[in-house]
Amino acid sequence: MTAEISKKTSSGPVRNWFRGVLLDWDRTQMLICFLLVGLLALAPLFIHSTYYLGILILTAIYAFIGISWNIVAGFTGQLLIAQIIFLAAGAYTTIVLYNNFLVSPWVGILIAGLVAGLFGVVVAFITLRYGLKVDYFALFTIALMVALRTLFLKWKYVGGAVGMWFSLTDPAFDKMIFANKEPYLYIALGLVVIGLLVQYRIYRSKMGKYFLAIREDEDAAAALGVNTSLYKMLAVVIGAAMAGVGGGFYVMYVTFIEPPQVFNLGLNVEIVMAGPIIGGLGSIAGPLVGALLNKPFAEIMRGALTGGRSGSSLIVYGSFLVLTVMFMPRGVTGVLHVIYRWIIRRFTSEELGEDQNGPA
Amino acid sequence: MALLEVTGITKRFGGLCAVNDLSLSLDKGQILGLIGPNGAGKTTAFNMISGFYKPDEGDITFEGKIITGLRPDIVCKLGLTRTFQVVKPFPQLSVRDNVMVGAYNRTNNRRESRQKAEEIIEFLGMQDVADMTASSLSVAYRKRLEVAKALATDPKIILLDESMAGLRPIETDHMIDLVRQISKRGIALLLVEHVMRVIMSLAERIVVIHHGEKIAEGEPQEICQDKAVIDAYLGEVEIDVKG
Numbered sequence: 319m320t321a322e323i324s325k326k327t328s329s330g331p332v333r334n335w336f337r338g339v340l341l342d343w344d345r346t347q348m349l350i351c352f353l354l355v356g357l358l359a360l361a362p363l364f365i366h367s368t369y370y371l372g373i374l375i376l377t378a379i380y381a382f383i384g385i386s387w388n389i390v391a392g393f394t395g396q397l398l399i400a401q402i403i404f405l406a407a408g409a410y411t412t413i414v415l416y417n418n419f420l421v422s423p424w425v426g427i428l429i430a431g432l433v434a435g436l437f438g439v440v441v442a443f444i445t446l447r448y449g450l451k452v453d454y455f456a457l458f459t460i461a462l463m464v465a466l467r468t469l470f471l472k473w474k475y476v477g478g479a480v481g482m483w484f485s486l487t488d489p490a491f492d493k494m495i496f497a498n499k500e501p502y503l504y505i506a507l508g509l510v511v512i513g514l515l516v517q518y519r520i521y522r523s524k525m526g527k528y529f530l531a532i533r534e535d536e537d538a539a540a541a542l543g544v545n546t547s548l549y550k551m552l553a554v555v556i557g558a559a560m561a562g563v564g565g566g567f568y569v570m571y572v573t574f575i576e577p578p579q580v581f582n583l584g585l586n587v588e589i590v591m592a593g594p595i596i597g598g599l600g601s602i603a604g605p606l607v608g609a610l611l612n613k614p615f616a617e618i619m620r621g622a623l624t625g626g627r628s629g630s631s632l633i634v635y636g637s638f639l640v641l642t643v644m645f646m647p648r649g650v651t652g653v654l655h656v657i658y659r660w661i662i663r664r665f666t667s668e669e670l671g672e673d674q675n676g677p678a
Numbered sequence: 679m680a681l682l683e684v685t686g687i688t689k690r691f692g693g694l695c696a697v698n699d700l701s702l703s704l705d706k707g708q709i710l711g712l713i714g715p716n717g718a719g720k721t722t723a724f725n726m727i728s729g730f731y732k733p734d735e736g737d738i739t740f741e742g743k744i745i746t747g748l749r750p751d752i753v754c755k756l757g758l759t760r761t762f763q764v765v766k767p768f769p770q771l772s773v774r775d776n777v778m779v780g781a782y783n784r785t786n787n788r789r790e791s792r793q794k795a796e797e798i799i800e801f802l803g804m805q806d807v808a809d810m811t812a813s814s815l816s817v818a819y820r821k822r823l824e825v826a827k828a829l830a831t832d833p834k835i836i837l838l839d840e841s842m843a844g845l846r847p848i849e850t851d852h853m854i855d856l857v858r859q860i861s862k863r864g865i866a867l868l869l870v871e872h873v874m875r876v877i878m879s880l881a882e883r884i885v886v887i888h889h890g891e892k893i894a895e896g897e898p899q900e901i902c903q904d905k906a907v908i909d910a911y912l913g914e915v916e917i918d919v920k921g
Contacts, residue, residue: 524782524791531779534768541728541762542831543754543783600770 341666343658344521347603347651351514354606359507362500371499377613378506379568384593384605385513386560389520391591392600394553395533397456399583400463401561401590403441404434406580408562409569410470413482416493423494427566434562435555442551460583467581481576484569494570502571509567510606513560520556521602529553533600561590587639588616596642598649607650679742681706681866682727682758682835687736687746689722689890696722698890699736704835709857709867711881711898713874715911719890720870721763724837727868728760729753741834754783757834761824761841763870767812774799774808776823780830798830802856818849825856835866842873854880878902886911 339345361374383405390398408430415421415429441462444450450458471479489497496502520526528549531539540546568589569575579585597608616635623631646653680703689697697719704710712720725731727738729750738746745753753759759780768776774795781794799808802822807815812823821841828836838857842850850873857880861867871877877884877898884901886894888910894901901907 522788524786524788527775527779527782527791530771530775531768534770535766537730537750538762538766538768538827539779540730540750541754541760541766542780542827543751543759544779545749545751 341662343655344518344602346658347601348514348518350654351603351606352511354610355507355510355514359504362503368499371503373614373617375499375502375506375571376617377609378503378510379564379571380589380593380613381606381609382506382509382513383561383564383568383589384597384609385510385517386557386564387590388594388599388601388605389517389529389560390553390557392594392604393521393526393529393533394550395600396550396553397452398459398554398557399456399591400459400586401557402580402582402586403459403463403466404438404558404561405565405568405589406466406470406575407437407558408434408565409575409580410476410482411562412566413484413569413575414476417482417485422492423566423570424492427563427570430566431559431563434565435559437562438555438558439551441558442554446547446551463581463583463586467577470577470581477576479577481574481579484573486573505567506571509564514602514606516556516560517605518602525549525552530600588612592616592639594649595639596646596649598651601649601651601655603654604649604651607654611650680704681708681741682868683737683739684723684727685737685739687723687726687733687738689719689726689731690734696890697726697733697887700887700890700892701736702885702892702895704866704868706834707861707864707866708883709861709869709881711877711884712868712870712887713872713877713884713911714887718887720887721839722890723887724760724839724868724870728758728837754831754833757832758837759828759831759833759835760837761828761839763839763843765820765824767815767820767823767827769813770811772809772811773804773815773819773823773826776812777826777830780827781832783831794830794832798826801829801859802826817844818846818852821845821849821853822856825860829860829865833865835868836860837868837870839870840872841869842871842876850876 339349358374358378362371365371365374387398387401390396390401408427411430411433412423412426415426416423421429441459445455445458470476476482487493487495489495520529528539528544531542531544532546532549536546592612593608594605595608596612597604597606615638619631619634623634642649682704684700684702686699686701687697688695688699700723702710702712712723714720722731726733729745729748729752732747736746737744740753740756740758743756745756745758768779777795777798778791781791781798785791785794799805802825804819804822804826807819812820815823825838825841842853845853854876857867869877869881881898883896884898885892886901886904886907893906893910894904896904
């Protein structure tokens with residue numbers, strides 16, 4: 319009898335916590351994300367091919383960079399199309415610091431985040447100062463990207479048109495050089511976890527509510543005391559800093575950078591935009607779920623369709639994106655949310671005897 | 679000293695003078711009506727007072743401080759907020775989150791903001807729809823949500839821009855009751871309204887504007903009998919009453 323009671327009370331808090339998580343869609347999304355990260359972390363047990371591990375590493379990097387864009391475009395609704403300029407800033411910072419100043423990449427990617435964040439301040443300041451909104455803001459970032467490509471092509475210090483190689487040495491932890499792929503995967507997954515936590519903290523805080531309010535209606539937000547310029551700048555700077563960190567790690571992993579590669583709208587779509595859009599822009603799980611579909615799909619298409627007509631994989635990939643946007647405007651997470659609400663409604667009406675949604 | 683003192687504000691859009699030399703004042707807890715035909719400049723005046731437009735001339739003083747040309751969010755922090763004639767909910771957010779955005783005006787704490795939001799939602803009788811997204815609300819609820827968000831910022835003055843337009847009579851009665859209750863909380867209200875029944879039963883004083891200029895000011899009874907007002911605006915109402 320007593321044993322039974324103690325058993326019940328010990329499992330009670332856990333059960334209650336679990337129920338609390340499941341009844342809250344935001345926390346359920348975090349649970350899904352951590353389960354997915356856990357699965358990725360276990361992947362090396364089953365996958366030994368470096369090719370497939372490489373895809374998983376890039377998937378994780380894409381997820382992290384997707385999160386950075388989700389905060390700017392998804393939460394705050396700012397059409398910062400060419401987010402890749404911040405990724406490039408971070409990547410160049412890291413590689414220059416390593417090659418020219420022997421700064422460890424571990425420190426380098428943090429400085430990269432700082433530099434990209436400061437660059438974000440500049441971009442946000444210019445766009446706010448001249449009141450560039452929505453489509454003009456999008457065009458401004460694209461124009462900036464094109465201008466930077468030309469600048470970097472001529473800039474000898476950062477390798478100009480030749481690009482920069484990451485000078486490889488023997489494997490060394492402090493240089494972030496490893497003999498096999500697994501450590502890269504775990505660093506990338508670590509970034510994803512940090513990204514998810516940062517994103518969640520923002521989403522649940524005052525800042526997050528203000529971001530959403532600005533996305534939904536800027537004037538209404540201002541009337542309720544939201545300093546829209548400040549919060550838009552914060553969103554851009556946070557997104558830029560995260561993209562900078564992601565870019566720093568990305569260049570460490572691919573070991574090479576050249577202007578046409580990073581100042582490129584094609585890569586921008588693939589690395590920044592596709593994940594969150596497929597997964598559900600503005601949702602918590604969107605960037606990770608999207609990256610898990612986006613990168614492997616792109617790679618499989620590339621693998622399956624090469625040898626034939628070059629570029630045919632891009633047609634299939636592009637069609638995939640267009641179809642997703644047409645038929646799942648709120649992404650995979652949007653579909654999951656509908657299913658989730660259906661399950662919760664059944665569950666709560668049977669188990670708790672109450673329906674929280676009230677009359678529809 | 680009046681809580682809100684507007685002196686001689688003027689706004690021109692190119693050749694059009696939308697508001698010309700408008701003055702009005704509002705005391706603590708008072709309800710002031712602002713009426714006039716379509717295009718008279720009521721909403722423009724609202725936009726200037728709430729900080730969305732900068733007046734070309736004139737001054738706006740709130741609690742003795744000059745707030746002319748300050749940004750809307752600063753004006754709101756000081757305690758003056760507004761609703762919009764075309765309601766502006768945050769469509770994809772739940773009703774509760776909508777109100778929480780307003781409540782964050784006075785706190786940084788999630789729990790406090792949520793508590794405040796719950797309180798306001800209960801005050802406005804919106805508990806049943808608290809979890810629904812704002813986009814799925816009926817017109818009456820949207821109008822009420824607009825008030826709820828403004829109320830959550832903990833203001834001293836709310837500018838209500840046609841919050842009864844498009845409501846059915848019973849919903850209008852409900853809203854009138856609500857405005858009275860808000861007023862009882864000691865919050866001053868500046869009402870722009872076309873529904874004369876509402877303005878006559880609520881406002882303690884009325885300012886009438888026409889072509890951007892003030893043509894009359896006084897108590898509801900005086901306004902009803904004012905020749906200039908009848909010519910410019912109220913004439914229509916008399917025809918309505920006969921029909």
